[in-house]
Amino acid sequence: MDPRTIQLHDCEFKTYIFEEEIIARIVMLAEQLDKEYAGKQPLFLAVLNGSFMFTADLLKRVTIPCEVSFIRLSSYQDTKSTGRVKEVLGLNEDIQNRHVIVLEDIVDTGHTVHGLLQQLRERHPASVEVATLLLKPDCLQHPLDIKYVAKPIPNDFVVGYGLDYNGLGRNLRDIYKIVP
Ligand SMILES: O=P(O)(O)OC[C@H]1O[C@H](OP(=O)(O)OP(=O)(O)O)[C@H](O)[C@@H]1O
Ligand SMILES: Nc1nc2[nH]cnc2c(=O)[nH]1
Numbered sequence: 001m002d003p004r005t006i007q008l009h010d011c012e013f014k015t016y017i018f019e020e021e022i023i024a025r026i027v028m029l030a031e032q033l034d035k036e037y038a039g040k041q042p043l044f045l046a047v048l049n050g051s052f053m054f055t056a057d058l059l060k061r062v063t064i065p066c067e068v069s070f071i072r073l074s075s076y077q078d079t080k081s082t083g084r085v086k087e088v089l090g091l092n093e094d095i096q097n098r099h100v101i102v103l104e105d106i107v108d109t110g111h112t113v114h115g116l117l118q119q120l121r122e123r124h125p126a127s128v129e130v131a132t133l134l135l136k137p138d139c140l141q142h143p144l145d146i147k148y149v150a151k152p153i154p155n156d157f158v159v160g161y162g163l164d165y166n167g168l169g170r171n172l173r174d175i176y177k178i179v180p
């Protein structure tokens with residue numbers, strides 16, 4: 001497919017992962033989760049805002065009985081982590097003895113998921129794992145074991161398919177990377 005370039009605020013981005021590849025990877029992930037969580041009735045816990053598209057496309061393809069709930073965490077300004085993860089909307093669900101799968105659009109420094117996993121484990125779930133669409137393994141600042149990764153990527157700032165640059169770009173169907 002032809003590469004496309006777009007402008008968001010003051011930055012230029014070019015196409016990087018097309019919708020077809022995103023969906024193909026999500027289909028494989030759903031099949032894996034169907035097998036590994038059969039009989040466990042997992043609770044998917046989606047981290048807003050970034051994970052909304054990933055969550056919808058993944059859960060449409062998960063066929064086992066499951067539940068979904070949402071929390072909202074925020075830590076990015078411009079293209080950088082502030083290092084402070086703000087809880088904008090908390091968790092109301094009782095997760096004791098539940099099999100929880102955290103859904104993220106991207107794990108970058110790992111600050112967001114690291115803090116969230118600490119909080120969740122205090123509530124005694126039966127198990128907690130993380131499923132992320134994208135992982136930047138070279139950027140991790142915490143020793144995290146992310147079990148389900150649809151696609152590892154290098155250290156470039158990306159937008160689209162839920163991911164934003166200062167609010168813009170979340171509605172794009174493909175993923176774009178920043179042009180330095
Ligand atoms: O691994 P980290 O360095 O913590 O980065 C990953 C987090 O950053 C983004 O969220 P953000 O805080 O920008 O909020 P958003 O989901 O509303 O875009 C993304 O959706 C992840 O939740
Ligand atoms: N939009 C966007 N948000 C992020 N949060 C952490 N890493 C990224 C990234 O590369 N792009």
Ligand SMILES: [Mg+2]
Nearest residue numbers: 047048049050
């Ligand atoms: Mg997020």
